[in-house]
Amino acid sequence: MARHGSRVREVPTSLSAPVVATATLPVVFGTAPIHLAETSENVNIPVLAYSFPEFAKALGYSDDWENYTLCEMADLAFRQFSVGPVVFVNVLDPSKHKANKEESITVVNKKGVIESKGILLDSLVVSNNTNELELDKDYIASFDEDGxxxxxxxxxxxxxxxxxxxxxxxxxxxxxxIIGGYDITTGKSTGLELLNTVFPKLSMVPGLVLAPKFSKDPTVAAVMKAKASSVNTYFKAQSLDDINTLEANTYTKVNEWKNQNNYTGENEVVCWPKAGLGNKVYHMSSEIACRIMKTSYDNGDFPHESPSNKSLPITKLLVETEDGHEEIDLSPDQAELLNDQGITTAINFIGGWRAWGNYTGAFPANTDVKDIFTPVRITHNWLGNTIILTTWSMVDSPNNPRLINRVLDTMGMWLNGLQGQGVLIGGRVEFREEDNPVTDLISGKIRFRYLVAEPTPGQDIDNILEFDVNYYNTLFITD
Known part of the structure; x- marks a missing residue:
């Protein structure tokens, strides 16, 4: 058809804004008091919460952290550190993990209290002798603050x-x-297998993976590492695991336990011991995860700064015993020894209680700088995840100079910006001829090389103090 006149045709902008991955988004696996929630349907489903009320509404809340492990992270993130969001995965299923019970209760002043906890209110049957009483007609049942x-x-x-x-x-x-799996009959995933559903469901990339209480089991920790190293095939996250403080109840036993149980991954932060705040007991992995989140938040959501030597809301260190917990002391030299063994802990030395340790579980066996420092490893994960998110929209575009320049310009400016903000020492992206043989180009394959240098934590400041006798010459100077 013949055309006559003036027209405008739009094309995609050559320079795109990078799609930033959430660097430290934690995904926490465990159990929740689902009977106290507004719905009992949040089982083996990633639940995103930005605040404590949001968590309690979706999953319930209880101070019984031994039985309801997700509540520990909710308390730390939302009450102690005031950071979010957090993704929670509850594996406690009220349709499966339940038992039946019968009690006789005394009524005083028209009120009765059921001593048992964890009651599924919909299942409650109240009877007087042989007559079953009717809800809302004969009685009203509700939970108090203690559940x-x-x-x-x-x-x-x-x-x-x-x-x-x-x-x-x-x-x-x-x-x-907690490990879970995939049911080929129902097509549903459970437990850690649900890590791959977080991004498709929430459009947020997991940054940290936790399972307080359960990660002290070597099998759980191994699965956490494996899942975190390949999220949705393309992304990477960091797992935070706890050493069993019942078995490794002194600092001298920790390294042997760590190595024997293979807590040695580069995408693994290994934590010891537990932490106490008043009568509350936290797993160190939860404390360090929230400290990582808080430090990142304080830096404009950039993860390049170490959580080490940052304050923690704790008052003591604890290890498990057969009948509870006992307090332990940890001196700076003992903590330094743990750090040199790739273990993150906490100390109370200068400035109150602080996280202490920069190394991942891979240290000291691994010496690659990108693998041994926690902030460098997390930043490396975040850079890779962001590159994928940003260039994904360019997949299947015509393989021509326009596409190449678009990637170089977009990602180059992003890396320059990170350098200017102190997130990187330096960074650039290149399209090299040796990386792109003609056989690959005609097959639709194109490669860009990213060269970056993250700042390592300045963990060893050596101040040399010397006595200078020359200053005595000033005694003989007269006006």
Whole structure:
């Protein structure tokens, strides 16, 4: 058809804004008091929470962290560090992990309390002798602040009742529930297998992977490392694991336990011991993860600064015993020894309680700078994830100079910006002839080489103090 006149035709902008990956987004696997939530459907589903009320609404909350492990991270992130968001994956299923129980309770002032916890309120049956009472007509049932069920009776004649109910059994959750898997019959994933669903579901790339309480098991830790090293095939994350403080209850036992159980990955931060704040007990992996998040947040969401020597909301260090926990002391020289063995801990020396340690689990066996320093490894992951996110939209574009220049310009300016902000010592992107033989180009393959240098943590400041006798000559100078 003949054309006549003036027209405008739009083409994609040559310079694109980089799609920034969330550097330190934690994905936490564990158990939640789902009976206290607004819905019981959040089982083996990634749940994104930006605040404590959001977490409690979606998954419930309880101070019983031994049975409900996700609550520990919610308390730390939202109450102690005031950072977010956090992705939670609850593996406690009220349709499977439950038991039936019957109790007799005494009614005082038209109220009765069920001593058992974890009650699934929908299963509650209240009867007076042989007569079953009717909800909202004869009684009202609700949870109090401690998670116990309070029954308020609407008639004065009730003095005692029998109750039957189902209650959660979080104590039966094993390491296998955390590891999870893929069911070919239902097509559904559970446990750590759900790490690959976070980005498709939430459009956010996992940065940190945790499983407080469960990561002290070598099998769980191994799966965490494997999953974190290849998220959705393309992305990388960092796992944070705890050493078993019941078995390694002194600092001299930690390194042997670490090596025997293969806590030696470059994408693994190995933590010891536990931390206490008042009567609360935290896993060190949770503390360090939140400290990493907070440090990144304070730096404009850039992960290049180490969490080491940054404050932690703790008052003591703890190890497990057969009947609870006991407090331990850790001197700076002992903590330094742990650091030299690739273990992150905490000390109370100058400036209060602080995270202490820069090395990943790969140190000292591995000496590659990109693998041994925690902030460098996390930044390297973040750079790679961001490169993928940004260049993905360019896939299947015509392989011509326009595409090459678009990548070089977009990513080059981004790297220059990171250098100017102190995130990188330097960085550039190149399109090299030796990386792109003609046989690859005609096959649709194109390669760009990124050369970067992240700042390493200045962990060893050597101040040389010398006595200078020449200053005595000033005694003989007269006006």
């Amino acid at each position: 116990q069920v309070i029954i308020a009776f609407l008639k004065d004649s009730v003095t005692s009742v029998n109750v039957k109910f189902d209650h959660l059994t979080p104590e039966i959750i094993t390491n296998n529930h």
